[in-house]
Amino acid sequence: MRVGRIQNYRSWSPWMVPDPDTACVGLEYFCFRGDDLWTMSDDELVALATRELAELGLATPEKVRRGHVVRVPLAYPMYDAEYAERVEKIRDWLDPIEGLVQVGRNGLHRYNNSDHSMLSAMRAVDNLVAGTDHDIWAVNVESAYHEEETDADAQQPYKKVPTTALEAELKEMSEAA
Numbered sequence: 001m002r003v004g005r006i007q008n009y010r011s012w013s014p015w016m017v018p019d020p021d022t023a024c025v026g027l028e029y030f031c032f033r034g035d036d037l038w039t040m041s042d043d044e045l046v047a048l049a050t051r052e053l054a055e056l057g058l059a060t061p062e063k064v065r066r067g068h069v070v071r072v073p074l075a076y077p078m079y080d081a082e083y084a085e086r087v088e089k090i091r092d093w094l095d096p097i098e099g100l101v102q103v104g105r106n107g108l109h110r111y112n113n114s115d116h117s118m119l120s121a122m123r124a125v126d127n128l129v130a131g132t133d134h135d136i137w138a139v140n141v142e143s144a145y146h147e148e149e150t151d152a153d154a155q156q157p158y159k160k161v162p163t164t165a166l167e168a169e170l171k172e173m174s175e176a177a
């Protein structure tokens with residue numbers, strides 16, 4: 001199989017498919033710009049996807065009504081050996097700019113997933129609204145870089161995420177009510 005990941009958008013929400021009798025499946029092919037997958041024609045890619053759906057037993061070719069190809073350049077941030085130093089350099093340059101707050105995947109130049117991207121935004125809001133001093137750049141670093149950490153939980157960023165100030169405030173309000 002060349003396909004990297006498959007999802008059925010109707011399982012996300014019925015509103016993602018215009019006709020309830022059909023499904024809309026996304027097949028992701030991970031590649032580099034210029035390689036054989038990237039340069040394959042749209043028709044060839046749809047044919048490949050159709051073939052692989054059948055080989056996986058998910059849908060027979062006659063059930064595939066049509067396909068659409070979207071090529072996403074630079075979709076993934078790339079970590080290499082000097083990555084951390086380069087991000088440090090970017091941070092050193094950006095930090096002194098007053099009033100600039102960075103969040104998310106591209107904002108922090110980090111391989112953040114949706115949850116980390118949202119958490120970085122929540123921390124940023126805390127800093128602005130509640131006056132906290134969260135280090136936004138530390139979101140998603142805890143597990144990846146603190147290899148000397150011996151606490152097993154340190155490898156599980158989701159277990160260790162502290163309550164945000166806004167959450168604490170809401171909890172306090174609900175307890176007081």
Ligand SMILES: Cc1cc2nc3c(=O)[nH]c(=O)nc-3n(C[C@H](O)[C@H](O)[C@H](O)COP(=O)(O)OP(=O)(O)OC[C@H]3O[C@@H](n4cnc5c(N)ncnc54)[C@H](O)[C@@H]3O)c2cc1C
Nearest residue numbers: 028072075076103104105106107111112113114115117118
């Ligand atoms: C192929 C792929 C698969 C992924 N799979 C997963 C997954 O399975 N699970 C998961 O948790 N995460 C996944 N991610 C990561 C997830 O998509 C990101 O972590 C998340 O979307 C980052 O959120 P964000 O708000 O930082 O940035 P984005 O969601 O990229 O939002 C940034 C927005 O800013 C807009 N924008 C950019 N420049 C400007 C400008 N100059 N002016 C105005 N608007 C602008 C963009 O159009 C975009 O809408 C995947 C990402 C990719 C690319």
